[in-house]
Amino acid sequence: MANFFRQLIIFFCAMLLGGFAQAEESIVVSSTTSTEQSGLFGYILPRFEAKTGIKVKVVALGTGQALDTGRRGDADVVFVHDRPAEDKFVAEGWGVDRRDVMYNDFVIVGPKADASKVKGTNDVVEGFRRMAAGSAPFVSRGDKSGTNSAELRFWKDANIDPKAWADYKEAGAGMGPTLNMAAAMGGYTLSDRGTWLSFKNRQDLEIVLAGDKRLFNPYGVMLVNPAKHPHVKKEAGMKFIDWITSRDGQETIAAYKINGEQLFFPSAKN
Amino acid sequence: MFPIQLSNIRFTPDGRTVLTGVDLDIDAEGITVIIGPNGAGKTVLLRIMAGLQTPHDGAINWNGDDNPATGIAMVFQHPVLLRSSVFHNAGLGLKPFGLSRAEAKRRTLQTLERVGLAHRAEDSARLLSGGERQRLALARAWAMRPQLLLLDEPTAALDPSATDVVEGIVREIRTDGTRIVMTTHNLGQAMRISDDIVFLANGRVIERAPTSRFFARPQSNEAKLFIQGELPWRISFDN
Amino acid sequence: MLNTLLEAFSLLSRLDSQVVAIVWLSFKVALATVTLATLIGLPFGALVAVASFPGRGAVTVFLNAMMGLPSVVVGVIVYLILSRSGPFGDMGLLYSPTAMVMAQTVLVVPLIAALTRQIVEDAWRTYATEFRSMHFSLRHSVAALLYDCRYSLVVAVLAGAGRSLSEVGAVMIVGGNIEGYTRVMTTAIALETAKGDLPLSLALGMVLLTLVLLLNTGAYHLRLWAMRKYG
Structure with a gap:
């Protein structure tokens, strides 16, 4: 029995040292x-x-x-x-x-009903103004990501301080979780097109604004x-x-x- | 190690007197049985001799031997056995001896043979009967080849036939050259097995005498009453 | 909800090699973690149970508190230690399964040690005098107690395995969730959830749950068997 345990331990150690070794560059x-x-x-x-x-x-x-x-x-x-x-x-x-x-490019994603009427404009800064004026929440990445800093630039261009706005939610998460949150809250968010296209849990979300050169x-x-x-x-x-x-x-x-x-x-x- | 001399032992936990002014000499041979009413301090006395309890006063002298510990073994009234085989339990006491694996195994098996448990070596210790468990505990102590073996009520919970087997083993251990000091409530057992008797009452050694003389002519009143109380049939026989 | 569940089952029925590799890595990391943590945690827990030393109470409280240690905290600490800018940076271990095993070992050792201490301390109360009468050293007592409690200690080890398998915070940070290299079940679940692929998350979650259930069933039967055999 003791012998068996000893062999088991040796086997584990060997596996631990060797099992994860990666030969390739x-x-x-x-x-x-x-x-x-x-x-x-x-x-x-x-x-x-x-x-x-x-x-x-x-x-x-x-x-x-x-x-x-x-x-x-x-x-x-x-x-x-x-x-x-x-x-x-x-x-x-x-x-x-x-x-x-x-x-x-970035796209603004929001609920199909589009309560804040973002669909009515092709100007991203105007879109941000409308979201701030509307009643639906905006979900921000809030994680210092590239998408997050792009979003913050748009708020700045629109002369809006989003933190003063009660319906501004900072997810502190990646794009996927942020989209999950927006879908659950019926809110808007800024997403990169790539993640949006491969995102599966869209529920009621769709693209409400895209194509502005500034979304590059x-x-x-x-x-x-x-x-x-x-x-x-x-x-x-x-x-x-x-x-x-x-x-x-x-x-x-x-x-x-x-x-x-x-x-x-x-x-x-x- | 021998003679072991206990002098003026006092044990008073929380001010309660368990032992007081106990003087006792244990020479090299024989079986000494400590008897006395419940609460007389029998078990504590054994534990002090085993070095498991330190007296509050008094001294033990091991004939100049500083550390006789490994020469002493003790079997408790309710021996605790590990959840493993009979063999493993019997050899447990040998762990600190640093014997070779083969030597330890040889000694363990030999001892199991002598207590009649060799055929159960691979069985689980905790599934043994009461008598077998006591025999296993004796084997565990015996395998250590102690010079002094202390037994606390070794047959307290056993039926007469199991008691008989245990007494036989105790005698054999004595024959092997091990000094035995034990406690018992069974005066018949004390008579059958012991060479001398230590009678303990109220924390004091009242009487110490060779067995036959103690039972025939107890010197103290306490001893007389105790023997009468415990063994009325015996007293009426003798008179 | 029902659709998601049905889809998860159909995904499970055609487990692809990638999922198998993820499950296998989870298993390897957990096994290595638990082996290491057991080798450290069992003797340590037993030692705390048996030895008397100043500060024993504090160590006990500390161990118990560490059982609830947030894995993210451990992740960050191990990350900072293993980072190229950290003290062990030149070993280049960050973002490797080895780093994951290290972080998880830090998490699991207190868990196993604390449970071991509890189990062994209870046994020690029963055996203490007996062992002293046999002149056992600390080492002998610890060895005998660990052996005696071996079937109860399976529970402690299992708790460690469960924590290792289900933990996500630490492995995500120090492993980096690299596909085909450090992606385990939990980080894969986190990623698939992030991608909004809920059926796949659920499918992986079911694999994880099944594995943990199997492990516990095995342990349960081992204990039953041991109880029958050893009383």
Whole structure:
């Protein structure tokens, strides 16, 4: 009996040490919930991994957190969508070689009945004004993500302080949970189109405003500065950046569709 | 270790007198039985000898031996057995001895053989009958080859035939060279088994005498009354 | 609600390899966590039960309090320790199953230790004098008590396994929910819920529940068997 237990323990230890070992080369990409939850990575990464043999481990966070992760050196590559924050990240020396990758757009999503009459305008700032004037709640990400900072810019453009408004709800969560909340509350929210298209629990929600140029949502990719964090896998990371901005990578991005609808539009300058 | 000398032992927990002014010499051989009414302090005296309880006053001298602990074993009135096999329980007392696995096994099996439990070695200890449990507890203590074995009411809850078996084992342990000090309520047992008697009442040693003399001619009034009270049939026989 | 449930069942009936891999990783992480936490928690809990030392009461209270430790807090602390900018950053363990096992071990050790202390302390009351009469050292007492309580301690270990399997906060933070690498059942459920894919969440939830139920059924029968065998 004692012997059996001893063997069991040895087996466990061996499994613990060996079972999780990963032989292949890999990089950590800290990215946003919108790219992960829209299913884009699931579609494009197998192609990159097959080509290079480099396994890409995506940690999906809000843009702010994703940049922080890079700042701490816990990722090799950062792939986010908040241009001012990205520029700051590079200017402070945390990231190098930032490149445009693609864009999609934000959409305002709200209940079909559209009590706040957002459908009547194509101007996003006007849409925000109408939501603030209406009685339906607005659900904000409230998580310092790229979507969140875009939303806050629109409130600012509309000269509205949303925090002074009782029906302004901060979810403090990713895009999906925020959409779940909006659906449950019959409220409005700002979403990236990708997450919206792949989101399944829509209930009564639909797009109430889209197409304004200001809703343009660009994604950038950059390497975490190896000078700051020497362990960063520079070569493998650059291979990923090179590929995703290459013709092949860009075509793969363009080919990703949900229900025949393209989610992301390549924008790399080759 | 022997003679063990207890001098002027006082045990008074919370001001209640359990033992007071107890002097006792235990020499190297034989079986001593401590008798006395309930609450006389018999069990406490055994526990003090086992080193499980520290007296509030007085001293124990082990003939200059500083730490005789491993030479002493004790079997309690209600021995607690582990939830495991008879064999495992019988060998439990050997753990601190640092014997080799083979030697411990040999000794354990040998002892089980001698108490007549070898055929039940693989059975579960907690499913044994009362008599078998007591025999197992004796085996556990015996396997330690103690110089002094303390037994607290070893047959208190047993029927006559089981008592008989246990007494046989106790005699055999004595023959093996182990000094035995035990308590009992069973005066017949005390007569059958002991070489001398310590009569304890109200926390004091009232009388200490060879067994035959104690029962034939108790010196103290307390002892006379105790023997009469416990064994009226015996007194009427003798007179 | 009913539709979601029906869809969940149909999803379960055609479990794909990805789901199997997620379940398998959950199982491996839980097994490693529980093994480690048992090796630490059982002796530690028993030691606290048996040994007398200054501050024993404080340790007991601490252990009991730590049973309710929020997993997110543990996640953040382990994250900061394992982060490249943290003290153990050069080991590069963040976002790996090893990190998940470490964080969960921190969570599960107090749980197993506290339950062990309770179980062993009760047994110790019964055996203390007997063991002293056999001149047992602390080590012998702990070993004998752990052995004696082995079937009750299965419950403590099982509680640890349950916590490990169902915990999401810590593994999400230190594992990163990386697909095919650190995605376990709970983080997958969180992700699918976030995506609004409620049937898939529910399906995974049912797998999780089934696994925990199976584990407990096994333990229940083990105890019944032990009671019959050892009394």
